[in-house]
Amino acid sequence: MxxxxxxxxxxxxxxxxxxxxxxxxxxxxxxxxxxxxxxxxxxxxxxxxxxxxxxxxxxxxxxxxxxxxxxxxxxxxxxxxxxxxxxxAALQLAAPIPESEPEMTVGEMWEDYLVWKRPQLEETTYRSSYEAAYSNLIKGLVWSKKTKTFTDAGDGLLDTRLGTLDIEKWFNESTRTQAIKQKTLAALSEAFARLQSLGKTKLAANPFILSNKNENKTDKYKPKVDADGIEREWWDVPDNESDNDERDRRSFSKADMLTIIDAFYSHKNAALRQVAPLVEFRFLTGCRSGEAFALRWRDCFRGTNQNNIVFSRSYDGHFRVTKNTKNGDIRIFKMYPKLRELLLKIKTENAQPNDLVFSKLNGKTWDSPTIQKIWDGRIEVRGETEYNYPGVVTQLADDGLIEGYLPFYNCRHTFISLQAHAGTDLFLLATACGNSVETIQKHYLGVNPDVSFADI
Structure with a gap:
């Protein structure tokens, strides 16, 4: 010892x-x-x-x-x-001292890290963030919407050895958004810390930690420019949700919501009419898209009074996998008359417990890419001719039948906003939707222009 x-x-x-x-x-x-x-x-x-x-x-x-x-x-x-x-005394020298082994490259460290990290993550998180977004940034690849291919931006880190990194220069000069650079650096920092713990590097300092030496930490009231180039005042703090859908908390008015639901139910296309109950359900529950896609009849009419819906799963259409909910939680949603009426109306006599509540005409699961084409529209190119097929909601907005266009995801924010303004208990609302009371108070109650003080 x-x-x-x-x-x-x-x-x-x-x-x-x-x-x-x-x-x-x-x-x-x-x-x-x-x-x-x-x-x-x-x-x-x-x-x-x-x-x-x-x-x-x-x-x-x-x-x-x-x-x-x-x-x-x-x-x-x-x-x-x-x-x-x-x-x-020691023995005589047997051979000259060998040269130090060079530090491994960022790419070698990253590939080893991905193998270790993958079992700890949801498969969709690993594939979309680590294997795609972070890896592409490390490789210096940029997606071109015009050519539908990746191009080399010339700022990749893959072949750079750990001992020769200038991460401050790379961070300041890279044209990618601040958010993705910071997330990638956080992953690289963890990869390096793991490397140190395994004794595979002689570097004492983590080269992926920014010094922030130029940051003015005393002037906290100074306006700052965010990743989108927008100057924000100190009080206008942008949301730190993990995805753009959650950050965009705009909502439809109740009148627009009813117009959209009616447009789907009355559509001339039978396939689009099939989407109507799904659209209405999302407006009436505020659940996330993937949670509605994965909902089974066994998840409905639960509890002693058969008055609950259980949200415990989510379907990702990009990777075609069913997984846990976004936060990994299981939520109980109390049904109310209009919602119960919808579910009873669409439930068939031969519906089985494991059957999906919402499915396409062919029985397959709905997914976000398909819904997006129906909601937003699509463009098809045949030969030299371009055909534009407007979506249900974009057409309503273009025709002036609703105030404006919002994505399918914003059905969630519409439900939360309408319920909050109607006086629904905030704790019940937060628990049912997987939010916090503070989030609802900040982002939903504060946007109603009709709210005022009581006349006391």
Whole structure:
């Protein structure tokens, strides 16, 4: 059993205590000069505070000689030069000290990290963030909407060795958004910390941590420019939700909501009429899109009064997988008359517990890419001709039948806004929707222009 190693000794030679006596432990870098084995050099001194100081001084002298360009002339392999008794002398040098192994590249570190990280993440999170967004940034790849391909931006880190990084320059000069750069740096920082814990790097400082030396931390009321180039006052704090859908909390009015629902139910296309109950359900529950896609009849009419819906799963249409809800929670949603009426109307007599509540005409699961085409519209190119097929909601907005266009996801925010303004208990609303009371107070109650003080 060995006592602790001194923290003040050099990196490649450590002072250790072995059964009450001090010795030097040489780094494996020096193995070749000591017959291919790790060298331990006894010092013939008891482990006391005074002797440790002497041992550290000896270690520093030896370290200085070994690191010198003329080390072969300076270093004494008998250790007599360093005041170590002859009975503890080392063997003669067997080979020259090898050159230090170069630090691995960012790409090598990243690939090793991804293998380790993947089992800890939801598959969709791993594939969309780590394997796609972060990896593309590290590779310097930028997606072109025009050519539908990735192009090399010339600012990749993949082949850069860890010891030669200038992460401050890269962060300031890269044209990608602040948010994606920060998230990628956080992942790279974790990858490097793991590398250190495995002893696979000699670097002491994490090269992926920004110094923030130019940041004026005293002037907290100074306007700041966000990732979109918008200057914001100190009080106009942007949301820090993990995705754009959650950050965009705009909502339809109740009149617009009813117009949209009616447009789907009365559409001339049977496939689009099939979407109507799904659209209405999202407006009446505020659930996330994937939660509605994955809902089964066994999740409805739960509880002793058969009055609850349980949201426990979510379907991701991009990767075609069913997973946990966004926050990993299981939410209980209390039904109210209009919602119960909708579910009873669409439930068929032969519906089985594991059947999806909402499905396409062919029985398959709805997904966000399909809904987006129906909601937003699509453009098809045949030969040299471009055909524009407007979506249900974009057409309503273009025709002036609703105040304006909002994405399908904003059905959620419409429900929360209408319920909050109607006086629904905020704790009930927050629990049912997977939000916090503070979020609802800040983002939903505050946007009603008709709210005023009571006349007291």
């Amino acid at each position: 060995y006592a602790k190693t001194s923290n003040s000794t050099p990196d490649t030679i450590k002072v250790q205590s072995d059964k009450g006596s001090l010795r030097l432990q040489f780094s494996t870098r020096y193995n070749p000069i000591f017959g291919g084995k790790r060298k331990y050099q006894p010092l013939g001194m008891k482990d006391t505070a005074e002797n440790r100081q002497k041992a550290e001084a000896i270690a520093h002298r030896i370290e200085s000689d070994l690191q010198h360009p003329d080390w072969e002339q300076l270093f004494d392999p008998t250790f007599a030069k360093y005041g170590i008794k002859s009975q503890y």
